[in-house]
Amino acid sequence: MKPLGSIQETINSDAIIPITLLTTDEVFGDLEGLLQLLDDYDDVFTPDFGSVLVEKPGRGNGSAVDSLEDPSARQVYHLDVIVELSDDFAELPSGPYFLHGPNLHQAWRLYDDDVGAFAFGVIPDDANQPDDSLSLQGNSKSIAVPSRLYHPRPSLRKPLSGIRVSISDFTSLNGTGTALSSRAWASLYTTVSTTTSDYARKLIDLGAIIVGKTKTSQLGTGAEWVDEQAPWSVRGDGYQMLLGSSVGAAAGLAAYEWLQQSIGSDDNGISAQQGLYSIAPSLGSTSFDGIMKNPSYDKKRLFSRSLDDLLHMTTSFGIISPESHFPTTILYPVDLHAAMDESQQHLMAEFVSALEKLIGSKAENVNLGDIWAESRPIEAHGEEMQTYMKDISIATIFRESHSSRQHLNFFDATPNTEAIMILPCGTSDTRHRDDPTTPPTTSEGVTPEYLASILGAPHLAVPFAQLPYESRISERTEYQPVCVSIMGSRGSEVEMIRVVKQAFEKAHWRTQVTTGRYAFPLDKDSQAVNNEHRLLMLQSESLSDEL
Structure with missing residues (x-):
């Protein structure tokens, strides 16, 4: 990177020195407390950066060196020249930097x-x-x-x-x-x-x-x-x-x-x-x-x-439509949930129940195939939805094709901006990277994975639980995240996220996941276990930890 400035003092041109850039006011204040605060907040800063200071002009007066309780403990240099900065910086921010010779450079970890x-x-x-x-x-x-x-x-x-x-x-x-x-x-x-x-x-x-x-x-x-x-x-x-x-x-x-x-x-x-x-x-x-x-x-x-x-x-990103509304209708397409196993169905019911309690209305079971049969387009020539749309995953790549436009006209005919649709997300199967790769397959018809893409609608995926499984790799009980997805009308992205967030808060479910082995921590004080189905629904004791 290009240098951001230079110091007044003359030092070895080959030296690379970690330093902390501070204003005179900051050096005059609680220096030790400030350096500790920087160490706690910033993952780039380490105590080594605090061994040498570079003073930049501030509102205070006097000599920074004279103000230090133990001047011999730290070397203090003085900032001289600052390159022209972008509009984002009125001045060089205080923090860790490197001196390469007399030149000041940003510190990256x-x-x-x-x-x-x-x-x-x-x-x-x-x-x-x-x-x-x-x-x-x-x-x-x-x-x-x-x-x-x-x-x-x-x-x-x-x-x-x-x-x-x-x-x-x-x-x-x-x-x-x-x-x-x-x-x-x-x-x-x-x-x-x-x-x-x-x-x-x-x-x-x-x-x-x-x-x-x-x-x-x-x-x-x-x-x-x-x-x-x-x-x-x-x-x-x-x-x-x-x-x-x-x-x-x-x-x-x-x-x-x-x-x-x-x-x-x-x-x-x-x-x-x-x-x-x-x-x-x-x-x-x-x-x-x-x-x-x-x-x-x-x-x-x-x-x-x-x-x-x-x-x-x-x-x-401004991904919001003025025509979007807070959801008041929950649609549950039963024909797209048929492949779920018992564990997934139980968890899906818990998720839907949480949304129902927030919105104040019961989810409506719908069958997309039946709706199609009642009002199928003329171009379908009497065919069932899945038969007519068996090649849709390929056809949608070429949206200008005739049949592709017909299916869009059918689904967009009567949009409901206050409805959300609950869809499966992933499977409960655990596949390992050393398992043989299955032969390539082509998805046919309307599937939970492709429906939102077919319609160009927003698609939200939300983990909310985890299932135990016995691993042949670690030879212990591991946990796999469980996810649900929601599709809304175009432009409803923000409202979709808000309704799920509020539903989780009302149910005292976690609204964040952790890094590492578990998506949700295995804390006995923050989980409810259904022993009959060996399902793990994770709940938080306090929402303050999540917000």
């Missing part, structure tokens, strides 16, 4: 990517131009993160200020390459991108810190890991197979406390595997410029470890 979630980490070439990046590549990857002290608190103009975010390898970022987990692709497209996608630019403009690009399955296919090793799961026994194009985004967020948000592609199944909250906004609500996905079918998916963070990300 390197975290090992133990689960192999990242294609590579990125750092800005210039702290004042964060969209011009350098990629950190190699067989042993480290992800660099800046000090939390460099960025002001979130504001209306920059609501994501200082939030550490990862983006998918599909997304263009100036100064970085794209590999798509394919050696052939990487060898063919060797140049780095000279542009930043609209979505990444929006993240930066809102104040977010893009720390790296996460792995996708090979060329975005569901389960292909030929040239790259698949990311590891930290959940359960650590050997669970991860499927989908957003495996890196989800694996990293489930593993690393220092990562706060992840952006992937529309893949709600990985939310169930990793126990993460996520939402795929309505089709067309965000730009796909600079993203190697099909804008007619694919959607982005925002991953978070808490409903509060997911709500904040969604509202920060």
Whole structure:
């Protein structure tokens, strides 16, 4: 990175010294208390940074050296020249830096990517131009993160200020390459991108810190890991197979406390595997410029470890429609829930009950096939819904095709902006990465996984419980997250998240998950166990811990 300033004193030009930059007022105050506060708050700052101070001009007067109780304990330098800063900084923020000779540089911490979630980490070439990046590549990857002290608190103009975010390898970022987990692709497209996608630019403009690009399955296919090793799961026994194009985004967020948000592609199944909250906004609500996905079918998916963070990300992006309403109707499509086992059905009933208690009305059981039969389009020629739409997962990629438009006309004929639909999310099966890969299959007809994508509707995935299973890997009882998904009308993203959050708070259920082995902590004081079905519903003693 380019230097941010220099000190007045002359020192060895080859020296690299960790220092703490403080105002004169801060040095005159409770210095020891301040340094301890920085150490507690910031994961980049360590006590070694407090051994040498650099004083920057402040409102106080006098000599900082004379004010120190023990001047010999610390070396104090004085800031002389400051480079022209961006509009985000009225002055250099107090915090940890490095002196390289007399020049001042930001301090970034390197975290090992133990689960192999990242294609590579990125750092800005210039702290004042964060969209011009350098990629950190190699067989042993480290992800660099800046000090939390460099960025002001979130504001209306920059609501994501200082939030550490990862983006998918599909997304263009100036100064970085794209590999798509394919050696052939990487060898063919060797140049780095000279542009930043609209979505990444929006993240930066809102104040977010893009720390790296996460792995996708090979060329975005569901389960292909030929040239790259698949990311590891930290959940359960650590050997669970991860499927989908957003495996890196989800694996990293489930593993690393220092990562706060992840952006992937529309893949709600990985939310169930990793126990993460996520939402795929309505089709067309965000730009796909600079993203190697099909804008007619694919959607982005925002991953978070808490409903509060997911709500904040969604509202920060302006993904909200003035026509959206708080849900008053719960639809339960029985024909799309038929494949669930008894454990999932029991938990789904608990989830629906929590929503009913908040909304004040019972869920309506509906059968999409029966509704289709009552008002099927003329073009169906009397065929049942699943028969007519058996190739819909392929047809929707080509939305301009005749039959594709007909099914959209049917589903969009009478939109209900106050209704939400409860859908399954993932399965209760546990698959390990050493299990033989099953032959490729093609989904046919209307399925819970594809319905929201077919309609271009927002799709929310929510973990709310976990099921025990006996692992042949660890030879002990492990726990697998249980997830449910909700589909709403276009533009209802914010209201969907709010209704789930309020329902969970009313039921005293957790609204956030943890990193590591368990999505929810195994605390005997905060769980209710149904021994008949061996189900684990996790509840929190106090909502204050979740908010």
